[in-house]
Amino acid sequence: MGKIKDIHNQLLNKEISAVELIKEYLANLKVSENKLGTYLAITEEKAIADALAIDKKISNGESIGLLAGIPMGIKDNISTKGIITTCGSKILENYKPVYNATVVNKLYHEGGIILGKCNMDEFAMGSSSENSAYKLVRNPWDIDRVPGGSSGGSAATVGAEEVVFSLGSDTGGSIRQPAGFCGVAGMKPTYGRVSRYGLIAYASSLDQIGPIAKNVEDCAIVHDIISGYDKMDSTSANMPSTKSLDNINRDIKGLRIGVPKEYFGGDEKVLKTLKKALAKFEEMGAIVEETSLPHTEYALPAYYIIASAEASSNLARFDGVRYGARDFDQNDVTDMMSVTRDKFFGKEVKKRIMIGTYALSAGYYDAYYLKALKVRTLLKRDFDEAFKKYDVLITPVAPTLPFKIGENIKDSITMYLGDICTVTINLVGIPGIAIPCGFADGLPVGMQILGKPFSEELLFNVAHRFEQNNDFHLRKPEVK
Amino acid sequence: MNNKYEVVIGLEVHVELKTATKIFCGCKTTFGGDPNTHVCPICLGLPGVLPVVNEKVVEYGVRTGLAINAKVPNYSKFDRKNYYYPDLTKNFQTSQFDLPICENGYLDIEVDGVVKRIGITRAHMEEDAGKLVHSGKTISSSNSSNVDYNRVGVPLLEIVSEPDIRSSEEAKAYVEALKMILTYIDVSDCKMEEGSIRADANVSIRLIGAKEFGTRTETKNLNSLKALQKAIEYEVERQTEVIEDGGVIEQETRTWDDEQGITLSMRSKADAHDYRYFPEPDLPPIILTDEYIDNIRRLLPELPEARKKRLIEMDSLSVYDANLVIAEKFLADFYDEVRKSIDDPKLIVNYLMGDYYRELVAVGLDFSSSPVSTKDFSELLKLLQEKTISGKIAKEIIPLMVKDGKSPKVIVEEKGLVQISDTGAIEAIIAEVVAANPKAVDDYKNGKGNSIGFLVGQVMKASKGKANPGIVNELLKSVLDK
Ligand SMILES: [Zn+2]
Numbered sequence: 001m002g003k004i005k006d007i008h009n010q011l012l013n014k015e016i017s018a019v020e021l022i023k024e025y026l027a028n029l030k031v032s033e034n035k036l037g038t039y040l041a042i043t044e045e046k047a048i049a050d051a052l053a054i055d056k057k058i059s060n061g062e063s064i065g066l067l068a069g070i071p072m073g074i075k076d077n078i079s080t081k082g083i084i085t086t087c088g089s090k091i092l093e094n095y096k097p098v099y100n101a102t103v104v105n106k107l108y109h110e111g112g113i114i115l116g117k118c119n120m121d122e123f124a125m126g127s128s129s130e131n132s133a134y135k136l137v138r139n140p141w142d143i144d145r146v147p148g149g150s151s152g153g154s155a156a157t158v159g160a161e162e163v164v165f166s167l168g169s170d171t172g173g174s175i176r177q178p179a180g181f182c183g184v185a186g187m188k189p190t191y192g193r194v195s196r197y198g199l200i201a202y203a204s205s206l207d208q209i210g211p212i213a214k215n216v217e218d219c220a221i222v223h224d225i226i227s228g229y230d231k232m233d234s235t236s237a238n239m240p241s242t243k244s245l246d247n248i249n250r251d252i253k254g255l256r257i258g259v260p261k262e263y264f265g266g267d268e269k270v271l272k273t274l275k276k277a278l279a280k281f282e283e284m285g286a287i288v289e290e291t292s293l294p295h296t297e298y299a300l301p302a303y304y305i306i307a308s309a310e311a312s313s314n315l316a317r318f319d320g321v322r323y324g325a326r327d328f329d330q331n332d333v334t335d336m337m338s339v340t341r342d343k344f345f346g347k348e349v350k351k352r353i354m355i356g357t358y359a360l361s362a363g364y365y366d367a368y369y370l371k372a373l374k375v376r377t378l379l380k381r382d383f384d385e386a387f388k389k390y391d392v393l394i395t396p397v398a399p400t401l402p403f404k405i406g407e408n409i410k411d412s413i414t415m416y417l418g419d420i421c422t423v424t425i426n427l428v429g430i431p432g433i434a435i436p437c438g439f440a441d442g443l444p445v446g447m448q449i450l451g452k453p454f455s456e457e458l459l460f461n462v463a464h465r466f467e468q469n470n471d472f473h474l475r476k477p478e479v480k
Numbered sequence: 481m482n483n484k485y486e487v488v489i490g491l492e493v494h495v496e497l498k499t500a501t502k503i504f505c506g507c508k509t510t511f512g513g514d515p516n517t518h519v520c521p522i523c524l525g526l527p528g529v530l531p532v533v534n535e536k537v538v539e540y541g542v543r544t545g546l547a548i549n550a551k552v553p554n555y556s557k558f559d560r561k562n563y564y565y566p567d568l569t570k571n572f573q574t575s576q577f578d579l580p581i582c583e584n585g586y587l588d589i590e591v592d593g594v595v596k597r598i599g600i601t602r603a604h605m606e607e608d609a610g611k612l613v614h615s616g617k618t619i620s621s622s623n624s625s626n627v628d629y630n631r632v633g634v635p636l637l638e639i640v641s642e643p644d645i646r647s648s649e650e651a652k653a654y655v656e657a658l659k660m661i662l663t664y665i666d667v668s669d670c671k672m673e674e675g676s677i678r679a680d681a682n683v684s685i686r687l688i689g690a691k692e693f694g695t696r697t698e699t700k701n702l703n704s705l706k707a708l709q710k711a712i713e714y715e716v717e718r719q720t721e722v723i724e725d726g727g728v729i730e731q732e733t734r735t736w737d738d739e740q741g742i743t744l745s746m747r748s749k750a751d752a753h754d755y756r757y758f759p760e761p762d763l764p765p766i767i768l769t770d771e772y773i774d775n776i777r778r779l780l781p782e783l784p785e786a787r788k789k790r791l792i793e794m795d796s797l798s799v800y801d802a803n804l805v806i807a808e809k810f811l812a813d814f815y816d817e818v819r820k821s822i823d824d825p826k827l828i829v830n831y832l833m834g835d836y837y838r839e840l841v842a843v844g845l846d847f848s849s850s851p852v853s854t855k856d857f858s859e860l861l862k863l864l865q866e867k868t869i870s871g872k873i874a875k876e877i878i879p880l881m882v883k884d885g886k887s888p889k890v891i892v893e894e895k896g897l898v899q900i901s902d903t904g905a906i907e908a909i910i911a912e913v914v915a916a917n918p919k920a921v922d923d924y925k926n927g928k929g930n931s932i933g934f935l936v937g938q939v940m941k942a943s944k945g946k947a948n949p950g951i952v953n954e955l956l957k958s959v960l961d962k
Contacts (some may be wrong), residue, residue: 002531060822073493077528078528079526079527084528087527092527095527096528097526097527098521098528099521099529100526111488196530197528197529197530198528198529199528199764200527200528201528203761204762206762231532232530232532233532234530234531234532234533234762234763234764235530235762235763237763284507309758310758310761312562312756312757313560313562313758316564316570316571316572317525317527317569317570317571318527319564319566319571321627322524322525322567322569323526331563331564333625336565337564337566357756360562360756360757360758361754361756362754362756365756365758369758422858
C-alpha cells in the first residue's frame with residue numbers, strides 16, 4: 001500500500017502510470033468491496049478517464065497536484081456532481097447532485113481520483129453503519145464485526161486498503177470511532193476549519209468533514225488540502241488552510257498530556273492498550289497527568305437533543321416534492337409528503353426526527369433544547385480549563401472494541417453509550433484525531449488526541465510522532 | 481357599524497426589499513421570468529447547500545428601523561421557522577424570532593387632519609416562499625399543481641405594528657405612510673400589484689371603554705389597500721354580528737376572498753402551526769457595531785415629514801401643496817431639483833400639479849415614467865418667467881415635451897412659438913385690426929368697454945397667439961383712447 005508522497009514520486013518518475021494504478025486499485029476494490037460493503041457507488045469510468053487526464057499531463061510535462069492519480073473514497077453524504085449521493089437513504093435513491101461540495105472541488109483540483117461513494121449509516125445517524133438502507137459495512141479486521149459509524153464505509157475502505165484515503169463526516173464521532181474500529185487515522189477538525197458546503201447536513205452545528213487515511217502523514221496532507229475559509233459556508237473560520245505537513249516531525253519532548261478520568265470507564269482491554277500507549281508517550285518525553293472534565297456525564301443527552309433537533313429541521317426538505325423518492329399513490333400533496341417520508345426514511349432517522357421535533361415543540365423547548373445548549377456551554381468551560389494546563393488530552397475513541405454485527409442494533413441505549421468518548425468533542429467544537437494505539441484480540445484499539453480549537457497541526461504532529469514509534473499503522477488486515 | 485364597539489387592529493406588513501440579489505444566494509430578485517429560472521442550488525434548498533446573508537438586506541433592515549424610529553440592537557440572529565408546505569424548498573423558512581433586526585418604533589399617521597402615533601413592535605428579516613400554480617381555479621378543483629421557486633429567497637421585511645389602529649381608514653393611512661417612508665429610504669418599490677408589499681390584519685372588537693382586548697382573527701394576504709380596508713370592514717361587521725347574536729369570536733386565521741368580498745376561515749387556533757423556532761445553525765449571529773448603525777443613520781435621506789416641514793417653512797407652500805409634492809419621492813426630488821434654478825415655489829407646484837400632471841394622466845404616464853427631465857421642466861418655467869412664452873403657449877408646449885421628451889426651447893424654436901413682445905410688431909397688428917373692425921372701435925368709443933376684449937382677441941388671433949397679451953392690452957388701450 002502506497003503513501004501519497006511515494007505514489008506521487010512514482011508517477012512523476014514514470015515508474016507507474018495513473019491508469020495502471022487506478023485499474024489495479026479498482027480491480028482490488030471490486031473484490032474486496034463484495035465482502036465489506038464499503039461502497040454505494042463505484043465510479044470506474046470517471047476514475048479511468050480522470051487517470052488518463054493525469055497521465056496526459058505528466059507526459060506533457062505539466063505540473064500535477066500532490067493528489068494526482070491518488071485513489072480516494074468520498075462518504076455518500078458529500079455532494080458530488082453527477083455522482084449518486086444517497087446519504088445511505090432510500091429517500092435519496094438515484095439522487096444525482098448538480099454541484100460539488102467545496103471539499104470535493106478542492107480534492108479534484110489537486111488531482112484526487114474518486115473511486116466511489118462510501119457506505120454509511122443513513123444520514124450519518126448511527127455508530128455501526130448498520131443503519132445504511134442499502135447494505136451492511138463489515139470491519140476488515142473481522143467481517144462479523146461492525147466497522148463503526150457513521151463513516152463506516154470511509155474507514156473500512158481505507159483499513160482494507162481499497163483506496164489511499166477517504167473523506168468522512170463527524171457529528172458525534174462518525175470519523176473517529178470508525179477510524180478507531182478499523183485501525184486507521186481519522187481527523188475531526190475544529191468546527192469551521194473545513195467547509196461544510198455540500199455536506200448533506202445531519203446536525204449543522206456539530207457536523208464537520210474530515211480525512212481518513214492509513215497513516216498520519218497522508219491524513220495531514222488531505223487535511224491541509226481540504227481546510228481553509230470558504231465564503232459559501234458562513235460558519236467557516238476565516239483562516240488559511242493548515243500547514244500540518246511542515247510541522248509533523250517536531251519533537252514532543254515536554255508535551256503536556258492530560259488524561260481525563262471520566263473517559264476511562266470502558267472495556268478493560270481497551271483501557272490496558274490505552275495505558276500502554278500513554279506509557280509510550282512518557283517514554284518519548286511527554287508529561288502525562290490525570291485530569292478531570294467534570295460535566296462529561298451530561299454530554300450524551302445534550303448531544304442527542306441538539307443533534308436530533310437540528311436533524312428534524314435539516315431533514316424536512318426530503319419530502320418527495322423536488323427530488324429523491326416519492327410515493328405516487330397519494331391524492332394530495334400533504335399525504336404524498338407524509339407517506340414518502342414514512343416509507344423512505346429508515347427507523348433510526350425517523351426516531352431522531354421525532355425526538356428532535358419533540359424537543360423543539362412549544363412547551364418543551366426550554367426543558368430540552370435550551371438546557372442542552374447550557375450543557376454545551378458548561379462542557380466548553382471544562383475544556384477551556386483543561387487546555388490551560390495541557391497541550392493535548394488523550395482518551396480512548398470508544399469504550400469497547402468493535403462489536404459484533406447485530407449486537408447493539410436492537411438496543412439504542414447501549415449503542416448511544418458507545419459514543420460517550422466522542423460526542424463531547426463536537427459539542428465543544430474542538431479538533432480530535434483518532435489513530436490506532438495497539439491491538440486487542442486481533443482488533444485495533446483507537447486512541448483519541450484532542451486539542452484546543454484550530455490546533456490540528458499540533459495534533460497531527462503528536463499523532464505522527466507516536467506513529468513513528470510504533471508499527472500499528474503498518475499492519476494490514478486479511479479480509480476473510 | 482354598531483357604535484357600541486371599538487375596533488382594535490394590528491397590522492403585519494410584509495415588504496419586499498429591492499436588493500439586486502436574494503437574501504441567501506446570488507440569484508436575481510427580478511419580478512417575473514419563466515418559472516424556476518431565477519433559482520440555484522441554494523435557494524432550491526438542494527441537499528448540502530448553505531445560506532450566506534446578503535449584507536444589503538441587513539443594511540436595508542437597519543435603514544428601515546432607523547426610519548421608523550425603532551431601536552436597532554447590536555446583536556440579532558436568524559431562526560428557523562419550521563412548517564411543511566411545498567412552496568418552501570427546505571420546509572422551513574429562515575426568519576427572525578426573538579432577536580429581530582429592529583424593535584420599538586412608531587409612525588405618525590394623519591386621518592381627517594388628526595395626527596396619531598402608531599407603535600411598531602418590531603421588524604424582522606426573512607425569505608419569501610415560492611408560488612403554487614394550480615391547474616384549476618382553486619386548489620380543491622385542481623388535478624395538479626406546479627410550483628415556481630423564482631420568489632424563494634427574495635428578501636422580505638415583516639413590520640409588525642402594535643394594536644394601535646382603530647379603523648380601516650387608519651389602517652390604510654398607516655400602510656400609506658409606511659409605503660411612503662420605505663420608498664423614500666429606497667429599500668422597497670412597494671408595488672402592491674406585484675406583491676412587493678402585502679399585509680395581514682389582526683382584527684378584534686371590544687365594547688367602548690373595555691380594558692381587555694377582544695379575541696382577534698388574523699386575515700392573511702391582503703395585497704391592495706382596497707382589500708385591506710374592505711377585509712377589515714368585513715371582519716368588524718362579522719364579529720359585531722357574532723357577538724350581537726350572543727356568539728363568541730374564534731381565534732383563527734382567515735383569508736380574504738376578493739371576488740366574494742368576504743373573509744373565510746383558514747384554520748382555527750387548535751390547528752395553528754407550532755413553528756418550532758430555533759436559532760439558524762448555518763448562520764452566525766448578526767453583530768452590528770454602533771459605528772455601522774450610525775453610518776447608516778448619517779446616510780439616511782430626508783424623510784417625508786421633515787421634507788413637508790421644509791416645504792411649508794422654507795418655500796411657503798400651503799399644507800395642501802406640500803402634501804401633494806411629498807406624496808411621491810420621485811415628485812419631491814423632481815421639485816427640489818427644479819427648485820434649484822426656479823425661485824418661485826408656487827409657480828413650480830402650479831405647473832407640476834396643473835398642466836403637467838393633467839397631461840401625464842391624459843397619456844397614461846406618471847411622474848417617474850415621464851420623459852420630461854428636471855432640466856427641461858426648469859427651462860419651461862424660465863421661459864415663462866422671462867415672458868418668452870405665455871401660459872397659453874406653455875399649455876401647447878407641455879404635451880410635446882411629454883410626447884417626445886424634447887426641450888421646450890427646441891419646441892418653441894421649431895414651431896415659432898416665441899411670444900411677441902416687440903411693441904413695433906404689435907402696433908402694426910393693432911393698426912390692421914383697428915382698421916378692419918370699425919364697428920368695434922366705435923362701440924368702445926361709445927362707452928361699451930367690453931368690446932376691447934373682442935379687439936384683443938382679434939389681435940391675438942392675428943399674431944397666432946404669440947403676442948404678449950399684457951402688451952397688447954396696454955397698446956390697444958392707448959391707440960383707442962387717443
Ligand atoms: Zn438562488
